[in-house]
Amino acid sequence: MTQPGFSTRERILGAAEVLFARHGFAGASLRQVTAGARVNLAAVHYHFGSKEGLIEEVFRRRLDQLNRERLAALARVAERGNASLEDVLDAFIRPALEQSLEAHGGGAFVRVLARAYAEHDERLRRFLSENYGHVLREFASVFMRLLPHLDKERLYWRLDIIAGAVTYAMADFGIVKRRSTTSEETHRRQAVTHLIAFAAAGLRA
Amino acid sequence: MTQPGFSTRERILGAAEVLFARHGFAGASLRQVTAGARVNLAAVHYHFGSKEGLIEEVFRRRLDQLNRERLAALARVAERGNASLEDVLDAFIRPALEQSLEAHGGGAFVRVLARAYAEHDERLRRFLSENYGHVLREFASVFMRLLPHLDKERLYWRLDIIAGAVTYAMADFGIVKRRSTTSEETHRRQAVTHLIAFAAAGLRA
DNA sequence: CCGCGGATCAAACGATCGTTTGAATGGTAG
DNA sequence: CTACCATTCAAACGATCGTTTGATCCGCGG
Numbered sequence: 001m002t003q004p005g006f007s008t009r010e011r012i013l014g015a016a017e018v019l020f021a022r023h024g025f026a027g028a029s030l031r032q033v034t035a036g037a038r039v040n041l042a043a044v045h046y047h048f049g050s051k052e053g054l055i056e057e058v059f060r061r062r063l064d065q066l067n068r069e070r071l072a073a074l075a076r077v078a079e080r081g082n083a084s085l086e087d088v089l090d091a092f093i094r095p096a097l098e099q100s101l102e103a104h105g106g107g108a109f110v111r112v113l114a115r116a117y118a119e120h121d122e123r124l125r126r127f128l129s130e131n132y133g134h135v136l137r138e139f140a141s142v143f144m145r146l147l148p149h150l151d152k153e154r155l156y157w158r159l160d161i162i163a164g165a166v167t168y169a170m171a172d173f174g175i176v177k178r179r180s181t182t183s184e185e186t187h188r189r190q191a192v193t194h195l196i197a198f199a200a201a202g203l204r205a
Numbered sequence: 206m207t208q209p210g211f212s213t214r215e216r217i218l219g220a221a222e223v224l225f226a227r228h229g230f231a232g233a234s235l236r237q238v239t240a241g242a243r244v245n246l247a248a249v250h251y252h253f254g255s256k257e258g259l260i261e262e263v264f265r266r267r268l269d270q271l272n273r274e275r276l277a278a279l280a281r282v283a284e285r286g287n288a289s290l291e292d293v294l295d296a297f298i299r300p301a302l303e304q305s306l307e308a309h310g311g312g313a314f315v316r317v318l319a320r321a322y323a324e325h326d327e328r329l330r331r332f333l334s335e336n337y338g339h340v341l342r343e344f345a346s347v348f349m350r351l352l353p354h355l356d357k358e359r360l361y362w363r364l365d366i367i368a369g370a371v372t373y374a375m376a377d378f379g380i381v382k383r384r385s386t387t388s389e390e391t392h393r394r395q396a397v398t399h400l401i402a403f404a405a406a407g408l409r410a
Numbered sequence: 411c412c413g414c415g416g417a418t419c420a421a422a423c424g425a426t427c428g429t430t431t432g433a434a435t436g437g438t439a440g
Numbered sequence: 441c442t443a444c445c446a447t448t449c450a451a452a453c454g455a456t457c458g459t460t461t462g463a464t465c466c467g468c469g470g
Contacts, residue, residue, distance in 0.1 A: 024324070031426080031427080042449075118229075161370045161403050164369060165367075167369070167373065168366075169369055194362040202403040244418085246459095247461090250458085
């Protein structure tokens with residue numbers, strides 16, 4: 001992604017994603033980004049206007065794809081008719097897993113996303129809510145049908161808890177140390193399996 | 206905490222905690238910190254040696270107290286003999302809640318802690334592991350006794366998931382918007398109640 | 411009374427930050 | 441070939457960063 005064969009724009013986005021994941025939005029400088037992407041410093045402002053514009057584009061690119069896949073997976077599950085709780089959770093979580101396993105540093109974005117939560121930035125929250133709020137609402141309505149005994153407030157609380165756990169687990173922030181004999185891919189896949197089982201039990205309680 | 210009546214050292218720690226929570230470790234400058242604490246810029250280096258030293262002391266001060274209270278709560282639960290899963294979870298989570306409700310900006314530290322996870326900094330992780338790893342091990346062994354059907358690997362995965370959920374919920378990163386009629390204290394207390402119920406169900410699965 | 415030392419202060423250090431400028435580059439339409 | 445326009449480039453802008461310096465303050469023991 002940061003190598004020749006990709007456009008200047010794509011190389012900047014790729015390098016920014018990795019460096020934002022590693023050092024944070026304030027901690028990663030545009031000079032580090034442009035050095036990593038092997039492009040001129042001014043290219044960032046030419047293509048994205050500002051550092052803030054670059055940050056937003058890093059989000060937009062990945063989240064557009066991620067939420068398209070989530071809605072597609074949800075639709076696939078819903079039309080089968082006999083969807084289980086685990087199926088719906090899988091439709092939400094697995095696309096994030098698959099993206100994190102993509103070739104060109106896909107694993108970095110889940111950490112950028114976790115950073116964004118920690119940033120607690122109001123502008124960013126509004127951006128996320130406006131562009132991707134409908135995805136969450138769609139999942140919530142399906143959960144509501146599957147858990148008729150659960151009142152709305154309880155459901156929202158639990159989905160919130162799950163969202164936090166997913167973010168945390170996918171970003172590999174945990175204390176469970178990956179064994180050197182286990183690949184990063186296997187580790188992430190195990191995390192998803194445990195997450196789904198745990199979340200389903202918590203929702204059914 | 207940032208007001209007269211507290212020592213220079215305490216005022217710096219208080220202001221730093223709030224600003225690190227709001228803007229991150231890289232995003233909050235020492236000039237902002239010393240301005241907020243109403244002390245001279247050089248006071249940071251006089252009392253803490255460097256910005257890194259200040260960050261470590263912000264952690265040490267709160268975590269020492271937090272984990273002392275966690276172990277005390279665990280001991281209180283254990284000696285009663287008939288401890289439930291919910292009791293043990295409460296011993297882990299409630300001290301964090303109580304600290305977040307303390308008078309002098311206690312709510313800031315849980316967000317600083319969440320930032321630290323996101324930072325993914327190896328030095329900081331080692332610092333946390335060396336100083337507070339024994340607390341986690343102690344809780345794990347109690348959970349192991351209460352959940353004899355659960356193998357060690359599964360237990361560790363689930364505790365990891367819970368730790369993530371707790372961190373995110375206490376830091377108020379969620380999408381559940383607090384109603385204007387609900388105080389921040391009530392909101393946090395509700396979060397803990399839902400967390401414990403959810404986590405207990407997930408562990409029993 | 412003096413003088414020592416911890417604490418605080420204003421001021422400046424060089425480095426690095428995001429951003430801007432204006433010129434060079436190179437492909438393409440007329 | 442010429443003219444144009446999107447792109448890339450080196451260089452510099454002022455602002456702000458963490459850190460250091462040396463002077464100044466002030467309470468306390470001798």
